[in-house]
Amino acid sequence: MIKTYFRSALRQLLKHSYYTFLTIAGLGLAIACSLFIYSYNSFQYSFDQFHTDKELTFLVVQDLKLEQVEHSKGGSYAMYNAISREIPQVERTALYMDNKDLTLRIADQLYKTEGKAAFVSSEYFNTLNFPWLAGSPKDLDQPNTVALTKTMAKTYFNNDNPLGKTILVDSKFPVKVVGIIDDRNKNSDFRSEIYFSQSSVSTLWQIPQNDGFFNNWGYSNSSNNILVTLKNAADKNTVEQAIHALVAKYWHKDVLQTFSYKLLPLTSYHFDTDYGKGTQRTLLSILVAIAIGVSIMALVNYSNITFARQMNRSVEMGVRKVLGCSKRQLYIQFLIETLILTAAAIIFALVLLLIFSNWANQALFPHEPVQIVHPRSFIAIIGIIWVLTSLLTSIYPLIFVNKMDIQQALKKLTIGPWNFSRKTLIVFQNMIAMTLLIATFVIVLQVNHLKNTDIGFSREQVILLPFTKKMIQSKAKIAHFISNRTDVQSYTFSDNPPSSEKVWGGTIQFDNRTEWEKWPARYAIGDSAYISTFNIKLLAGKNFNDNPQKPEFLINQNMATALGYKDPNDIIGKSLNAGGLNEEQVGTIVGVVADFSTNSLNEPISPTVIGYNETRLKNVAIKLKGTDHQLLVKDLEQQWKNWYPDEVFQYKFYDQQIAQLYKKEVLLEKLIWIAVIVAISISMLGFLGLLSINILKRTKEIGIRKVLGSSVTGIIVLLSQDFFKWITIAFLLATPLAYYLMNRWLDNFPFRISMGWWIFASAFCVGLMLTIAVVSLQAIKAATSNPVDSLRDE
Numbered sequence: 001m002i003k004t005y006f007r008s009a010l011r012q013l014l015k016h017s018y019y020t021f022l023t024i025a026g027l028g029l030a031i032a033c034s035l036f037i038y039s040y041n042s043f044q045y046s047f048d049q050f051h052t053d054k055e056l057t058f059l060v061v062q063d064l065k066l067e068q069v070e071h072s073k074g075g076s077y078a079m080y081n082a083i084s085r086e087i088p089q090v091e092r093t094a095l096y097m098d099n100k101d102l103t104l105r106i107a108d109q110l111y112k113t114e115g116k117a118a119f120v121s122s123e124y125f126n127t128l129n130f131p132w133l134a135g136s137p138k139d140l141d142q143p144n145t146v147a148l149t150k151t152m153a154k155t156y157f158n159n160d161n162p163l164g165k166t167i168l169v170d171s172k173f174p175v176k177v178v179g180i181i182d183d184r185n186k187n188s189d190f191r192s193e194i195y196f197s198q199s200s201v202s203t204l205w206q207i208p209q210n211d212g213f214f215n216n217w218g219y220s221n222s223s224n225n226i227l228v229t230l231k232n233a234a235d236k237n238t239v240e241q242a243i244h245a246l247v248a249k250y251w252h253k254d255v256l257q258t259f260s261y262k263l264l265p266l267t268s269y270h271f272d273t274d275y276g277k278g279t280q281r282t283l284l285s286i287l288v289a290i291a292i293g294v295s296i297m298a299l300v301n302y303s304n305i306t307f308a309r310q311m312n313r314s315v316e317m318g319v320r321k322v323l324g325c326s327k328r329q330l331y332i333q334f335l336i337e338t339l340i341l342t343a344a345a346i347i348f349a350l351v352l353l354l355i356f357s358n359w360a361n362q363a364l365f366p367h368e369p370v371q372i373v374h375p376r377s378f379i380a381i382i383g384i385i386w387v388l389t390s391l392l393t394s395i396y397p398l399i400f401v402n403k404m405d406i407q408q409a410l411k412k413l414t415i416g417p418w419n420f421s422r423k424t425l426i427v428f429q430n431m432i433a434m435t436l437l438i439a440t441f442v443i444v445l446q447v448n449h450l451k452n453t454d455i456g457f458s459r460e461q462v463i464l465l466p467f468t469k470k471m472i473q474s475k476a477k478i479a480h481f482i483s484n485r486t487d488v489q490s491y492t493f494s495d496n497p498p499s500s501e502k503v504w505g506g507t508i509q510f511d512n513r514t515e516w517e518k519w520p521a522r523y524a525i526g527d528s529a530y531i532s533t534f535n536i537k538l539l540a541g542k543n544f545n546d547n548p549q550k551p552e553f554l555i556n557q558n559m560a561t562a563l564g565y566k567d568p569n570d571i572i573g574k575s576l577n578a579g580g581l582n583e584e585q586v587g588t589i590v591g592v593v594a595d596f597s598t599n600s601l602n603e604p605i606s607p608t609v610i611g612y613n614e615t616r617l618k619n620v621a622i623k624l625k626g627t628d629h630q631l632l633v634k635d636l637e638q639q640w641k642n643w644y645p646d647e648v649f650q651y652k653f654y655d656q657q658i659a660q661l662y663k664k665e666v667l668l669e670k671l672i673w674i675a676v677i678v679a680i681s682i683s684m685l686g687f688l689g690l691l692s693i694n695i696l697k698r699t700k701e702i703g704i705r706k707v708l709g710s711s712v713t714g715i716i717v718l719l720s721q722d723f724f725k726w727i728t729i730a731f732l733l734a735t736p737l738a739y740y741l742m743n744r745w746l747d748n749f750p751f752r753i754s755m756g757w758w759i760f761a762s763a764f765c766v767g768l769m770l771t772i773a774v775v776s777l778q779a780i781k782a783a784t785s786n787p788v789d790s791l792r793d794e
Contacts, residue, residue, distance in 0.1 A: 019305050023341050026685040028348035030298030031385060033678045034291040035353050038381060039372055041284045046187045046373045047270035051129045053229050058263035060226040061275040065258050067519045071274035074222035077214050082250060087242045089235040094123040096225040098192055103647055105168040106156050112648045118192035119201050127227050128190055134163055135179030143199040147179035152193045169204050171646035186368055189269055189277050217251035236263050283668055290675045293432040297682045300425040302393045305689040342390045364670055429686055430730035433679040438738035438763045440676045447665045449753050456596025457498040458535035461624040462654035472617055481639055487632050489623045492533040494526030495616040499658050503598045506579035510563055522598040522606045523581050525616045533623050540568035541591030546612035551587030558595050559607035568592035578609050600661035601751040684774040687723055691778045694719055719779040727771050731764045
C-alpha cells in the first residue's frame with residue numbers, strides 16, 4: 001500500500017512540476033538560510049567551550065578609573081611571575097603573548113608572521129586543549145624552539161617533515177621546530193599559528209633578563225594575556241583580592257587608587273565588549289530573527305502553492321471519494337507527497353549550503369571559517385526540520401480534505417477556507433521582505449558613511465610602509481630617497497595615522513597643575529610633517545618640532561575645550577606633561593589643530609595630543625602626487641631589498657586600513673544583503689504561487705473578456721492589481737517597524753546618517769519593480785493564451 005502511495009505521489013509531483021519547482025525552491029532557500037544561520041551561531045557560541053578546565057580558567061583584566069573607566073586586558077611579565085609564585089588558589093598560570101610580527105627565513109624564502117605568532121610555555125597547552133600531532137608541549141620550555149600548526153607547517157615546508165628543521169628569526173636567530181599542532185578547531189580567541197618558546201623572548205627580542213620588560217610592574221601590554229586556572233571557581237574573588245595585594249606589595253599601593261584588576265571567565269571573552277573580542281550578540285539575534293522570518297515566508301508560500309494545487313486537483317479528490325477513498329487515505333497521500341517534497345527541498349538546501357559555506361569562508365570569514373562544531377546535532381536539526389516542516393505543511397491538506405464537498409469538488413469549485421488568511425499571510429510575508437530591504441539600504445549607507453567620511457584629516461593618495469624598530473636608526477636613507485621623488489607630495493614617520501584601531505594614550509598634567517587630569521588623552525605620534533601629510537588643519541599657533549630634547553606639542557580643539565580654553569590662542573605657550581609620550585621633560589603647547597578622529601567613527605572625538613617619540617615610530621606614510629603609484633612602489637621595493645635584505649617589503653593603502661576598522665559593520669552589511677536576496681526570492685516565488693491561484697480561479701473570466709475584446713494590457717492589469725495593493729500595504733506596515741529598528745541601531749554610532757524619506761521610497765520602488773517584473777511574466781502568459789482553450793477547460 002505504501003508503495004502505491006509513493007508511486008501516486010511521485011506521479012502527481014511530476015505532473016504538476018511547476019508547483020513542485022516553486023515549493024522545492026522556496027523551502028530549499030529557507031532551509032539553507034536557516035541551516036547556515038544555525039551553523040554560524042552555534043560556531044560563535046562554541047568559542048573556547050571545548051577546553052577541559054574552561055569553567056576554572058580566567059583572564060586577568062584591568063580598569064583604569066578616571067572620569068570614565070578605561071577597560072583593557074593584559075598585564076606585565078612581573079605580574080604573571082608573582083601570580084604563579086604567590087597565590088595558592090591558582091592551579092596554574094599561563095602567559096600568552098600573542099599578535100607578534102616577526103620575519104622568518106626558511107631556506108632562501110622570507111616570511112612575515114603577520115600577527116600570527118605568539119610566545120608561550122607548556123603551561124599554555126596545559127590550560128588550553130589544542131592537541132599536538134607530533135612532539136610534546138614540554139619541548140617548548142626549552143629556549144630557541146618553536147611549534148607550528150599543521151597549516152603553517154605545510155605552508156613553510158610543503159609535505160616535508162618539519163620536526164627538527166631550523167627557522168631563522170630576523171635571519172640571525174635559529175629556532176628549532178619541536179612540534180606540530182592540530183588547528184582544525186578554529187573556535188578559540190586564544191590561538192595562534194606559530195608558537196615560540198617563552199624562554200626565547202630575551203634572545204629573539206634582544207632584551208636582557210634584568211630589563212624592565214621582565215621585572216617592571218608598570219610594563220603592561222594588552223598582548224600579555226595572563227591566563228589563570230583556579231583550583232576552585234569559588235575562589236575567584238579571593239584571587240582578585242590577592243592580585244591587588246601583589247600590586248600594593250611589588251608596585252605601589254597608590255596604584256590601586258586608579259587601577260583595579262579582576263578575572264574575566266575564559267568563556268565570556270568572545271562576547272565581552274569591555275575586555276574581550278566583542279562579538280555582537282545582537283547580530284546573532286538578528287540572524288535568528290531572519291531565519292524565523294524566511295521560514296515563515298517559505299511556509300506561507302507552501303500553503304498558497306498547496307492551495308493552488310488542491311484547486312487543480314479538486315476533481316481528482318472528488319472522484320477518489322466517490323470511489324470509496326477515506327479521508328485518512330487522502331491525508332496519507334498528501335502527507336507522503338509533503339515528505340517527498342520536503343526531502344527534496346532539504347537535499348537542495350544542503351547543496352546550496354555546501355556551495356555558500358565554501359564561498360562564505362573565503363569571502364566573509366577568511367580568518368575564522370565557520371565550522372559545523374556538532375555534526376550529530378546538525379544531522380538531528382535536519383531531521384527535525386524535515387519532520388516539523390512536513391507536519392506543518394500538511395495542516396492545510398488536512399483542512400482541505402475535511403472541508404471538501406464532493407459535489408463542489410466534481411464541479412471544480414473548491415477554493416478552500418483560507419481566502420482572507422492567505423492575503424493576510426502574503427502581506428505579512430512581504431512586510432518581512434520590505435523591512436529587510438529598508439534595513440539593507442540603511443546599513444549600506446551607514447557603513448559607506450563610516451568608511452568614506454574623514455573627520456578632520458585626509459586619506460587620499462596615502463600609502464603606508466611598516467618598518468621595524470631596527471630600521472629607525474637608518475630612517476634617514478628612507479627619507480633621503482623619498483624626498484628626492486617628484487611623485488611624492490609629502491611623507492611622515494609616525495606611530496599610527498589618524499583613525500586607527502589601536503591608539504596609545506595616557507593622562508596629562510597641564511600648566512604645572514599639581515593634579516593630573518582625570519580624563520585620558522589620545523596620542524598621535526609622528527614627526528613635524530604629520531599634519532601636512534594628513535591635511536590636519538592648524539587653527540592657532542605653529543607646527544611643532546620633533547626635537548625630543550625640547551618637546552613641543554599640538555593639541556586638538558576638543559582638548560583645549562576640556563582644559564577650559566574656548567579661544568585656542570589662549571592656550572598657546574602653556575606647559576604640558578604627557579604621561580608616557582615624553583615624560584623625561586615637560587613640553588610646550590605650540591599649536592591647536594581642528595578636531596580629527598584618532599579612532600574609528602564608532603567612537604566620539606577624543607582629546608588628542610600630537611607629539612614626537614622616536615621609539616614609537618612604526619610606519620612611514622607617503623602622500624602621492626597624482627594617482628599612479630606603481631613606479632614609486634617598484635623603486636621602493638628594489639631599494640628595500642638593498643637596504644634590508646632580511647626584511648619583507650610590504651605596503652598598504654591608508655584607505656584600506658581604515659576600511660578594516662569597520663569589519664563588523666561590513667560583515668553585517670553583507671549578511672543582510674544575502675538575507676534580503678533570500679527573502680525577496682521567496683517572496684517572489686510566493687507571488688508566482690498566488691498568481692497561479694488567481695489565474696485558476698479566473699480562467700473562464702479571462703477567456704470571456706478576451707472574446708469580448710479585452711486587450712492583453714487590460715488583462716495583465718486585472719491580474720496584477722491586487723499584488724500592487726498588497727506590496728503597498730506591506731510597505732506601509734514595514735516602514736514604521738524598519739524606522740524604529742534601524743533608528744535604534746544607528747543610535748550606537750556617534751557619527752550616523754539621517755534616515756530620509758528617500759530611503760524608504762527607494763526600497764518601495766525596488767520592491768514594486770521586482771513585483772512587476774515577476775508578476776508580469778506569469779500574467780502575460782495567461783493574457784496571451786487562446787480563449788477557446790480557457791473556455792473548453794471550464
